[in-house]
Amino acid sequence: MSSATRRNVIKSAGAGMATMFMGAEVLDPRQVLGQPTSKDSARTNDAPSNVMAIAGHAGDAFFAMGAPVAVATHSGGQGSLLSLSLGEKGSSVIPPARYGKMLRSAAQKAAALIGANALFLHYPDGEVPVNNEAAFAVCDFIRQYKPETIVTHWKGSWHKDHRACYDIVQDAVFYAGVSGFVRDYPAHEVSSLFFADNWEDATGFVPDTYLDITPVCDRWLAACSAFPMWRGETGFRYNDYYASRAVACGCLSHFDRAVCLMSPEGQQVQNTRAL
Numbered sequence: 001m002s003s004a005t006r007r008n009v010i011k012s013a014g015a016g017m018a019t020m021f022m023g024a025e026v027l028d029p030r031q032v033l034g035q036p037t038s039k040d041s042a043r044t045n046d047a048p049s050n051v052m053a054i055a056g057h058a059g060d061a062f063f064a065m066g067a068p069v070a071v072a073t074h075s076g077g078q079g080s081l082l083s084l085s086l087g088e089k090g091s092s093v094i095p096p097a098r099y100g101k102m103l104r105s106a107a108q109k110a111a112a113l114i115g116a117n118a119l120f121l122h123y124p125d126g127e128v129p130v131n132n133e134a135a136f137a138v139c140d141f142i143r144q145y146k147p148e149t150i151v152t153h154w155k156g157s158w159h160k161d162h163r164a165c166y167d168i169v170q171d172a173v174f175y176a177g178v179s180g181f182v183r184d185y186p187a188h189e190v191s192s193l194f195f196a197d198n199w200e201d202a203t204g205f206v207p208d209t210y211l212d213i214t215p216v217c218d219r220w221l222a223a224c225s226a227f228p229m230w231r232g233e234t235g236f237r238y239n240d241y242y243a244s245r246a247v248a249c250g251c252l253s254h255f256d257r258a259v260c261l262m263s264p265e266g267q268q269v270q271n272t273r274a275l
């Protein structure tokens with residue numbers, strides 16, 4: 001089997017995504033034997049998906065996690081992007097209070113462009129706490145919006161808010177699924193979790209899943225451009241980075257444009273039927 005066929009590749013529009021994002025994958029055994037029947041190993045169905053991005057900062061939600069959300073909405077599913085903090089301390093020239101308003105406005109505009117909901121918690125930038133209050137707050141959003149799939153930060157990040165988000169999401173998914181935790185909304189089990197490709201979370205990030213974003217790529221990048229730091233205004237050229245990553249991931253997965261994702265270890269189990 002070539003290295004390319006070892007990767008999970010998810011053919012566009014929520015179809016394959018809805019199925020692939022269900023945890024353990026059932027593969028055609030001929031693939032396991034090294035005879036892939038097609039370049040796409042994903043099963044497909046027609047069910048639209050519901051994807052939630054949960055990020056430390058509003059920019060991360062859209063830049064690193066927005067494309068899978070856009071794929072879901074494009075296919076008639078639902079999408080939401082939850083920011084734990086606005087990221088208001090990210091500018092060295094614009095005061096945090098003003099910059100935070102700009103980021104919130106940008107997130108709302110960007111979400112509208114991809115047909116998704118912009119959701120916010122209000123922790124100060126750099127001070128996202130890892131505690132039960134935060135985990136239950138995220139749990140409540142999960143129960144309210146009922147995503148099948150969550151995309152969030154990988155823990156190998158230099159940014160403390162990103163690491164905090166990783167931890168919070170683990171607990172929030174657990175709390176959301178257990179009916180014994182009585183909240184305003186009933187329990188909801190998240191089917192699958194993925195970690196996003198983020199330049200700040202690169203330590204130990206090993207992608208195993210490639211999602212075709214070709215139909216939504218232009219719209220997603222246009223949505224990202226609503227943000228005041230997108231073109232390098234704060235020192236990092238997000239536009240060039242994420243647009244070129246979409247091309248590079250597309251090359252690796254035989255799609256025109258793609259994003260790569262990483263699964264939790266327990267979600268990588270594959271079940272193979274006998275012939």
Ligand SMILES: [Zn+2]
Nearest residue numbers: 056057060159
């Ligand atoms: Zn961030």
